[in-house]
Amino acid sequence: MKKKKGFTLIELIVxxxxxxxxxxxxxxxxxxxxxxxxxxERKARMAVEGEKAFEELRAMIMEETPSGGQLVFDTVxxxxxxxxxxxxxVDTTKGMITGSVVLLDSFEFKEDNSVASxxxxxxxxxxYNNLDNCIDSSFITxxxxx
Numbered sequence: 001m002k003k004k005k006g007f008t009l010i011e012l013i014v015x016x017x018x019x020x021x022x023x024x025x026x027x028x029x030x031x032x033x034x035x036x037x038x039x040x041e042r043k044a045r046m047a048v049e050g051e052k053a054f055e056e057l058r059a060m061i062m063e064e065t066p067s068g069g070q071l072v073f074d075t076v077x078x079x080x081x082x083x084x085x086x087x088x089x090v091d092t093t094k095g096m097i098t099g100s101v102v103l104l105d106s107f108e109f110k111e112d113n114s115v116a117s118x119x120x121x122x123x124x125x126x127x128y129n130n131l132d133n134c135i136d137s138s139f140i141t142x143x144x145x146x
Contacts, residue, residue: 039132042096042132045096045129046098046127046128046129046134046136047127049091049098049127050125050138052089052100053089053102053125053127054102054125056087056089057086057140058142060087061073061076061142076104076121077107081104082104082105082106083103083104084103084104085102086103086104086123087100087102088101088102096130097129097131098127098128098129098130099128100125100126101125101128102124102125102126103123103124103126104124105124105139106121106122107119107120107121107122108122118143118144119143119144120141120142120143121141121142122139123140123142124139125138
């Protein structure tokens with residue numbers, strides 16, 4: 001009998017099957033990694049949007065009122081009540097809407113006076129992303145210092 005060199009049909013089918021299983025695993029890993037990177041980018045954008053909203057709120061609160069001499073911080077005590085929306089922002093880039101809403105949570109007076117040093121306003125910052133239906137929230141406290 002002659003020895004035939006080369007692969008038989010069964011050996012080729014088995015090797016193609018093993019190669020297909022290995023490639024499926026690699027493609028699945030790559031797809032999961034891409035999805036994870038996209039989600040991380042979206043969460044990072046939410047964090048940046050929340051930080052931006054906080055900084056804009058802080059700048060607004062620490063400005064002087066049009067009448068002068070008094071900070072907006074001092075007028076918040078009499079203008080708003082718990083649960084009111086103090087500040088809101090929306091950013092629409094890269095096909096998704098990311099926004100932040102700042103709600104008034106509570107006041108803490110020092111010496112029964114809103115303009116006393118150490119008086120505090122506590123806010124609830126809610127940042128959302130409509131693409132993932134993702135919401136993040138945190139509390140912010142701004143104090144009055146002289």
